Amino acid sequence: xxxxxxxxxxxxxxxxxxxxxxxxxxxxxxxxxxxxxxxxxxxxxxxxxxxxxxxxxxxxxxxxxxxxxxxxxxxxxxxxxxxxxxxxxxxxxxxxx
Numbered sequence: 851x852x853x854x855x856x857x858x859x860x861x862x863x864x865x866x867x868x869x870x871x872x873x874x875x876x877x878x879x880x881x882x883x884x885x886x887x888x889x890x891x892x893x894x895x896x897x898x899x900x901x902x903x904x905x906x907x908x909x910x911x912x913x914x915x916x917x918x919x920x921x922x923x924x925x926x927x928x929x930x931x932x933x934x935x936x937x938x939x940x941x942x943x944x945x946x947x
Contacts (some may be wrong), residue, residue, distance in 0.1 A: 858916045860885075863925060864932040870905050873930025877913060880924050885912035 865873040865940050870886060887906040892899050905911075912933075915921055925931055 857918070858897075858914050861913050861915060861917075861922075861925075862910050863913055864909055865911050865930050866932050867909070869930035870908075873911055873928060876928045877911070877925070880928065882921075882925070883914040885914075893899055906938065 863873075874884050874886050888903045889906045890901055891904045892901050894900075899915060915925070
């Protein structure tokens with residue numbers, strides 16, 4: 851994918867437990883584009899059913915970045931991100947049907 855003539859790829863980073871809001875906010879503050887798909891879940895709380903938004907993939911966030919310019923190092927030290935060792939490039943392919 852190209853963004854302003856710069857080669858960028860989507861990466862999957864692992865986040866700390868219950869830190870998806872903090873991780874997403876801090877990544878956006880640093881200028882990264884993120885994608886955190888959410889799903890509406892129904893949970894029981896105090897004998898009532900409550901709808902809450904939860905991440906579709908708990909513990910993970912998608913980040914668009916250029917790995918060659920060294921900005922991935924910022925991701926490693928972002929509050930809410932578990933660490934660099936779990937940063938994984940996504941290989942996406944689509945088929946026409």
